[in-house]
Amino acid sequence: MTRRSDRSLPRAGTAARRASVLQAALVCFTEVGFDNTTIQDIQREAHCSVGSLYHHFGSKDGIAEELFIDGIEHFNQGMLRKLKASSNAEESVKAVVRFYCDWTVRNRPLASYLHSRDIDFSDQARARLKEIYREYITAVFGWFTPFVARGEMRVLPREAYVPLISGPIQEYVRRWLSGHYERSPVSLKALFADAAWNAVKGESRGDTAER
Numbered sequence: 001m002t003r004r005s006d007r008s009l010p011r012a013g014t015a016a017r018r019a020s021v022l023q024a025a026l027v028c029f030t031e032v033g034f035d036n037t038t039i040q041d042i043q044r045e046a047h048c049s050v051g052s053l054y055h056h057f058g059s060k061d062g063i064a065e066e067l068f069i070d071g072i073e074h075f076n077q078g079m080l081r082k083l084k085a086s087s088n089a090e091e092s093v094k095a096v097v098r099f100y101c102d103w104t105v106r107n108r109p110l111a112s113y114l115h116s117r118d119i120d121f122s123d124q125a126r127a128r129l130k131e132i133y134r135e136y137i138t139a140v141f142g143w144f145t146p147f148v149a150r151g152e153m154r155v156l157p158r159e160a161y162v163p164l165i166s167g168p169i170q171e172y173v174r175r176w177l178s179g180h181y182e183r184s185p186v187s188l189k190a191l192f193a194d195a196a197w198n199a200v201k202g203e204s205r206g207d208t209a210e211r
Helices: 017-030 039-048 052-056 060-084 089-106 106-113 123-149 159-176 185-200
Strands: none
Touching: 017 039, 017 052, 017 106, 017 123, 039 052, 039 060, 039 185, 052 060, 060 089, 060 106, 060 123, 089 123, 089 159, 089 185, 106 159, 123 159, 159 185
């Protein structure tokens, strides 16, 4: 069955129908797992016809890809809004960690899905995800570049910033989602935010956010 993981999907049906199918899929994947979910399970949860699902998404894998892509875009858009609401380097760096924690706890089923390894992505979906990542990381680095230029943040290899700022909290969140840690990431976000800032702050920081 052909997959249809492309941005023409919103035009294939109403936005409300598309959202209801993706939410239904998330419920099913969360409750019984991706492998144990059938297209009929999603159809019943979404209250639509099986034929409609096949027409708009192509297959269960197509739905899974769209759910993943939609979740990534939802996260990225929220993160960029949070960054653009920040006024300086320290506030921006800490906003990355705080948003990651808050978003994960608010959207735990979706966050767990985005951390899963159950999807066998099509070439088309992989290409779309690469483009989404390119657009996102370009926007993020565009936001932080002036802070580095002013000395508010350290000059580091470009590839070092994301692991230093996001790496520790991503690892904690991954373990929390899998049940290895009980303490909510939200309760530790100030600790991880301070650690992220200390890792990248420059000697000349200019105006910094109040602690």
